[in-house]
Amino acid sequence: MSLAGLRIVLVEPAGPLNVGAIARVMKNFGLHHLVLVNPQCDPLSVEALKMAVHAKEILESAVLVATLPEALQGCVRAIATTGRVRSWEMPLENPRTALPWLLEEPEKPAALIFGREDRGLSNEELNYAQRFVCIPTSQDYLSLNLATAVAICCYELAQCAELPKTQISQPDLAPLDVVEAYYQQLESLLLKIGYLYPHTAASRMEKFRQLYNRAHLETGEVAMLRGIVHQVEWALKNQHNSENL
Structure with a gap:
């Protein structure tokens, strides 16, 4: 090590x-x-x-x-x-x-x-x-x-x-700034759909952070989660546009 x-x-x-x-x-x-x-x-x-x-x-x-x-x-x-x-x-x-x-x-x-x-x-x-x-x-x-x-x-x-490193495959953990970008994106979406409210968003997001931090997210997993959020945002936007036609 x-x-x-x-x-x-x-x-x-x-x-x-x-x-x-x-x-x-x-x-x-x-x-x-x-x-x-x-x-x-x-x-x-x-x-x-x-x-x-x-x-x-x-x-x-x-x-x-x-x-x-x-x-x-x-x-x-x-x-x-x-x-x-x-x-x-x-x-x-x-x-x-x-x-x-x-x-x-x-x-x-x-x-x-x-x-x-x-x-x-x-x-x-x-x-x-x-x-x-x-x-x-x-x-x-x-x-x-x-x-x-x-x-x-x-x-x-x-x-x-000083201890010898165990020769095992290590996970590709996502950089913390990449995970933080996901948290910001998730909070924005949850506010948009009414799951979070501005006055309680910080405390509720704290629970999400604890949950994901326990999981030690890998880079690919964060990319998957961000993809889901992007897709939900796209669906919301298209639904809004179709309702206004």
């Missing part, structure tokens, strides 16, 4: 010391791709560079984007970290058992997503991930520092990467 295609994604990090420490721990464990979503600090500040020590090149090559979908462009697998138990059907998994999944297609990009220091990831942001991990901690003190959480996950990933 390889760490070459794995992105560490930080959503709106606020502490330059944390960002610098994360760059350092990434280099410790052989990860090099850092993506910062709308950072609330300067990743090249004196504080960040000081904490990075000999990993300054990771900060200098970090990719800055405005939104989480931009950070996940081209990825086929994404796991989000969360410290809160949510009323979702998707289970919270242990990093040791879940993270190896990110490395099963080393030739394709994958992402491990971390939220803000003070409040983590929003429900909307969690919708972009396919699986979710929670680092088990003592009930006496549940909260983990961001850089510490990244360090634990990087260690687990490095341990996974």
Whole structure:
């Protein structure tokens, strides 16, 4: 297994010391791709560079984007970290058992997503991930520092990467941006036919996202689903035109 295609994604990090420490721990464990979503600090500040020590090149090559979908462009697998138990059907998994999944297609990009220091990831942001991990901690003190959480996950990933890859055929998972385009198309259609209403569309689509994310859609399957939506849209348009004749 390889760490070459794995992105560490930080959503709106606020502490330059944390960002610098994360760059350092990434280099410790052989990860090099850092993506910062709308950072609330300067990743090249004196504080960040000081904490990075000999990993300054990771900060200098970090990719800055405005939104989480931009950070996940081209990825086929994404796991989000969360410290809160949510009323979702998707289970919270242990990093040791879940993270190896990110490395099963080393030739394709994958992402491990971390939220803000003070409040983590929003429900909307969690919708972009396919699986979710929670680092088990003592009930006496549940909260983990961001850089510490990244360090634990990087260690687990490095341990996974040392294991020999099982020689089995891997599915052709659809890139997350391709799946996202399908979600947008599906939502538009469901609004058009009255299945969704504007004021409840977000919460209902969240259920659809969870359903499809559990399925780990392949590229051909997304193409099939989009074809169905196109055909329904075509039928609706033709029905409307015939009624107006």
